[in-house]
Amino acid sequence: MYGRPPRILLNLALILDMSCLCDKLHREDFAALTNTEVQSNFPSCYVTQANLAFFTRIASIPKETLRITQQRHTAQVVDGSRLETELQDPASQTDVYVRIFLAVEQSDQVIVLNQLIKRLYCFALALIHPKGSPIELIVERIQHSVRNVQNINQKVYNMLWVGRQWDKITKTLGAIATNDEVSNPVIGVLRLLGSGSTSAPVSSAWSLVTFSAADETRVYAADPIWTTSASSFDMDQYTEAKLLLILLSFLSDSHVSTDMFSQAAMPRRGWATDGRVETLSSEWVLGHILPTNATLQAAFDSLVDLSLVSSTADATYSVNTDTRTMILNTLPVELHSFWRQQALYVACAAIPWKYLHPPNLEIRETIKPHIIHTLDAVRDCDGYESVPVDYLTRLVSALIEASRFSGLKWKRTMITEARKILGHTSNGYLELLIAQREVLLDRLSKEPATRVTSNQDLHNDRRTHSVSGSAVIQETLNYFQNEKLSLALNTMNKWSPMQGQVSTLENIITFRINILRGKILRYQGNFEEAIQSLRLSQDLIEAQKDIYFDEDIGDLISELADTLQELGDFAQSEALLRTQLSQDNNTPATKIILQLSLAECLFGQQKFSGAEMYYSNLKNCDTMTKMARLRFCITAAKLCHVQSNLTDAFAWWTEALQAINKFPLTSGNATCIIYLSLCDVLKRQGQRDLEYSSQVELAKLQSLSSHAEAKYWIAGLRRWHEHISSPSS
Template identity: 35%
Template sequence: MVSLLSDTLRLGNAFHELDQSSTVSKNSDQTYILTVAIAGCIRESLSPEHLSFWREQALIVAYRAIPWKYVEPTTANTRLFLPHLKHAVQAFQDDFEHLPISTRADLALTLIEASRFPDMAWKRFAVGQAELSVLGLQDWYLRSCIAQSRCLLSRIAGSLDQAASSLGDLTSDLSAAKKLLEDWSPLNQSPSSMEEVVLFRKNMILGRILRFQGEFTESLTHLEIARKTTEKRKDLIFDEDLRDVTCDLADTLRELDDPTSAEHDLRTEIARRDQSCISSLGRSLLELSLAEALFAQGRLKEAERLCLDVQSRPGLLKFEKLRLHITLAKIRHVDSENQGALSYWSEAMGAIGKFPMTSGRTTRIIVMSICDTLGCLGHNWLMHESQRQVASLDELAKPGGIQYWIAGLRHWLEYL
């Protein structure tokens, strides 16, 4: 089976023969559907032992088609496997205990890996099935992986209480997070591949935290180290993280008043993704960061075109919507299109409400921008009400939190 599945030509010929005999039908998206009547005949022709064996093989083939991050490349077709994996797992979920322990562990870890793909319904399914697949196994590593994944899901969904209960503790103190990262180091001077991945993540997250704290030069140093790791370790695959590293680098360069270098890095990564036929998912974040770099250079029309293109895409992430509205609001604001600016600032205000872990600084700047726009429109009473809201946000601001979250808002505050 391994040799057949690994040989594209043989596999294609086999499917062609099945299609010619009407055993399967081919769809326009290059997928195949097994004829219901044929499937029933095949099941009836197999003994219970053989049927159980082939069901297990189908499950193994389905879950092993999912690439593991950093060690296996994803392709444009990776997500086509997810419906097959879901079908195979659902068909087997009452019989997980009959699988070998090693297969159950492998399945659970692969489902956790697969939970990185969108959307939330799929993430919840994958983690839930991972938990079911290891019921009764006394494996603390698997249990900790599942607990961590449940915490992440709760955090993405905005359920902070549930996230805290998943891991026992949760903190938004950036200084504490920074210390935890700085305290970690490889066991030896020559890090293993796994340690290289951890070092990469350490520098990437440290770079982000330092930018949040306003330590932009130090942030750039860590982000450059992370990027060099991706260039040096050709045996590891960093495609899924390069978008975030590039955006963080560009945003830090923007804060350091070097939007030209930010633009260069972003265009280079966008071109690399296009040439490598990497999934278009994630492109919006790169282009929104690029729009800010263009805005910083006074190239408002180019920035606006990028933003409007992003705006036309379905299924934008929460952060993409927030950044999109902020950038378009700034463009309208600078162009004195006050009604349009107010509309986008209001959209940004609604979007930021979905991020409860920020310190309030970004919200304060958005409200100040709304105040300025209301003043220009002559809505003085509403302007004074918004000013009172700014004062209350000043009182709620806490130390140790995120100070510089959205790149460019520090400069925007000076503009106001």
């Protein structure tokens, strides 16, 4: 193995994106170089002070002097032995513009040394032709002197552009050598991309992230860029920061957080085929060198210090636009696919899986743009078929989990991309996983109800069988939404765990089914049976200590509390609600549900001041679900009604009526009670005509809802109906 090529030359080549540089140098495949090649063609390919001195001297010479010197000595630099044969006019042999043009045209595309000289010719041309001067005269002289050359105008323009880039580079390197001020991002990128390791072959991904610290130290000790700008920079930290910067450049331009990367570095929990929780190693290669929050933070701090990354007060980071562009233009194109997939791994690894990870609402919003960006990049640039087959299951599963994030458009995008990825593999489990989420999307979009048809013969493992249970739940919810409660109960009875020891995933499906069954039984008025079903779900939470039920706990506790209230057990209901509200694992949506149930519980005990406190707390809340909003309006209306605040009561009952109209036309009994309450307010206000017209509408509704199955949809309305229907009210 020969010595490492000069870091200056690699920096220049990378910054200009010189894709024509010898593949051997890009791959650092120095073993393929022969002794003859090295001795004759690469005498400068070792770290020497002469390399830097050359550029420093050029940068320090006044431009006018340099232009005259270049013009005088170009004939000596450019060997004219082959040029004369190309010239139509012998007088053109002394035309410096013509000779430089031909020297560039005739540079051998294979020999690296000539490629370097070709760029030096361009550099010379840029120096003797002032920027902004017209190129027409040069083009005319070349056209007059040279035979059989096409597109001279464009070629001259390109040569001048390349030469001026070299002019910038020599000034930058000269400034570094003389300790002059240079913009931090430029120096930062030079320092971070100085190592040839970023040009290593993709075939060994590990070579990108493992580099001998001793070797790195020796190389940089001889590198003037390093010694003048980064003598105090820790080498290991430098390597980590460099690789992190490359990865950041392949993510979205939105902010990132260290949580994203710490999640990606950790082993991930997933579902094994037998339905148990399994731990899978990280697909993120850099996770092996950035395994902790401390190492990640140190790498980010280094990038901030170099002005390559900006930070915010809430500890999020973003790559500067110029830095991102320079990285993407600098990194060899053949490595882009590898880094695109690594960025996709990081974005998807940060997705919290329901039941396996604690809910993290903040990271959901942070990672959304990165998931979209990395999916688009891999799909459009490489195709999903480029994703390793053994990662496809994890990727599709992650997108299904991401489809739980808020927003109908977002949900559909995730399912659509998962479906596209599935097109490159055959997997019954993944097909069922996607299909049951598509049923949910159709219901949320108010599309015609669909159902999942699955081959029971494929349910030969507990994981797939559990997903079939999720499909049964979605079918049940379709019936439930249309108030076909008996059909919904019968549908749920289709599924039960497989024989033998029940797996964790099967227990989760059982947990969900029992909550839904308890809700349906309460709607039907079977309160005792509802309590039994809900208690089974409560017991499963106690038994599965390693599972996170945080997102479902509010639904379970409020449903249990509401059922207890229907049975008149207000004390136990209140205690249950207050205990759960004291926990710190409630999501904002869960907290609202619990507070509304507690307000109803207090109202049922005629503790109106306590109920009004929660009314006041929630009055200005603008993040309620439509169900929470309906329940809030009803509670507010009842509070005003019992205190004879008839104007506000009428307003709240009217708003409750508007809220209930956003639901399917099946909630007849609840709508009738709201209309009856409005009639009572109008009667008390003495508005007989309005009361009469409302009574007519009420009679029509009662006739239509006589066969409704959901008799007790909203907890507390049954008792309220009895109250306003009694003669003493």
